[in-house]
Amino acid sequence: MKKTAWRDYETFTQRVFQAILTHEGVTNVDVRHDVELVGKTATHQIDVYWEFEQAGVLYRTVVSCKDWAARVKQGEIFTLKAVLDDLPGQPRGIVVSRAGFQEGAQTYARAHGIGLYELRVPDKGYVRNLGLDFEAVKAVLHEHEVLLDMPWMRSEAARLGLHAFRFTSEQSDKIVFTSENGTQVITGKLIMDQLFPFNGEDIGRRHRRRHTFNEPVFMDTGESMLPRAKVLAVEIDLEWVVYARTFVDYTLNEFVAFVLKNVVDGRLHRLDAEGRPLPPETGPVIVLPRS
The missing domain is CATH 3.40.1350.10 (Trna Endonuclease; Chain: A, domain 1)
Structure with a gap:
C-alpha cells in the first residue's frame, strides 16, 4: 500500500x-x-x-x-x-x-x-x-462488602433513640459515597474501575481488593430512621473472564x-x-x- x-x-x-x-x-x-x-x-x-x-x-x-x-x-x-x-x-x-x-x-x-x-x-x-x-471479556463480581464505622453507627443510633438498626446496601458499583455535607465524593463504579483496571494478564484470575477512605464518607441506607451510614472501606472480590469467542x-x-x-x-x-x-x-x- x-x-x-x-x-x-x-x-x-x-x-x-x-x-x-x-x-x-x-x-x-x-x-x-x-x-x-x-x-x-x-x-x-x-x-x-x-x-x-x-x-x-x-x-x-x-x-x-x-x-x-x-x-x-x-x-x-x-x-x-x-x-x-x-x-x-x-x-x-x-x-x-x-x-x-x-x-x-x-x-x-x-x-x-x-x-x-x-x-x-x-x-x-x-x-x-x-x-x-474476537474475544468478549466481562468482569464477574463474586462478592462485595461495605465496611462500616461501627462506633459511629452505634453513637448515631443512640442519638436517634434507636435500639437496633439494619439495612441492606446496594451492589457496590451502584452506591454513591458522599461527604459530611452530602456532596458526592466518589461512586462505587469508579472505585471498581480503579481497583480492577482491565489487564490481559488478569483474565481468569480472581482478586479481592480493598478501597479505604481517608476522609469521612457516607452512604444512603434507604431507611428513614437511620438515613445514612458512615463507611470506612469497600472490599470487592472480582474476576475477569472470557465468556465468548468468535x-x-x-x-x-x-x-x-x-x-x-x-x-x-x-x-x-x-x-x-x-x-x-x-x-x-x-x-x-x-x-x-x-x-
Whole structure:
C-alpha cells in the first residue's frame, strides 16, 4: 500500500473496522474517526473509536493509527496504555500500523491486553489463509462488602433513640459515597474501575481488593430512621473472564487488496480495495462459549 496522508490512513482504518464489525453481525456499532474523549485528568484525541452494546454491556475500543515507514516502538504503546488508564469505562486499546512493531512493543502490548494490527497490502510471503479472532471479556463480581464505622453507627443510633438498626446496601458499583455535607465524593463504579483496571494478564484470575477512605464518607441506607451510614472501606472480590469467542477463517484469492494482520496471534483478515472483508470461501463462523 502506498504511503498515504495520516488522515487518509485513519479514515481507511475506520472503514475497515466498521465493515468487519458489521460483517461479524455485531449490532448497535458506532465507529467514529478523530474524536475527543474526556478522561479523569485530561482530554484525549482518539484516531478511531468504536463502541457497541451486547446483552446490556457496552464495549469500547480506542484505536491508534500509525501510518509510518518505521516499525512502532514500545514508547508508543506506553503512551496508549496511559490514555486507556485515564479513560473511564476501561476501553480496550488497539494500535494499527503500516510497517509493523518492534519486539519490545509487542511484548508490552501482550502483557497489557493491547491489540496490535498491521494494515497493508499483502506480501508474497504472507500465508494465504486468514482469520480474525474476537474475544468478549466481562468482569464477574463474586462478592462485595461495605465496611462500616461501627462506633459511629452505634453513637448515631443512640442519638436517634434507636435500639437496633439494619439495612441492606446496594451492589457496590451502584452506591454513591458522599461527604459530611452530602456532596458526592466518589461512586462505587469508579472505585471498581480503579481497583480492577482491565489487564490481559488478569483474565481468569480472581482478586479481592480493598478501597479505604481517608476522609469521612457516607452512604444512603434507604431507611428513614437511620438515613445514612458512615463507611470506612469497600472490599470487592472480582474476576475477569472470557465468556465468548468468535473466529472467522478464510482462504485468500487474487482479489485481496489489503491484509489486516493480528500481530499478537499472527491471524490475517483479507480486505477488498474499499477495506471491506471479502466473502468467505472456506471455513464457517464458529462461536465458542467460554466460562
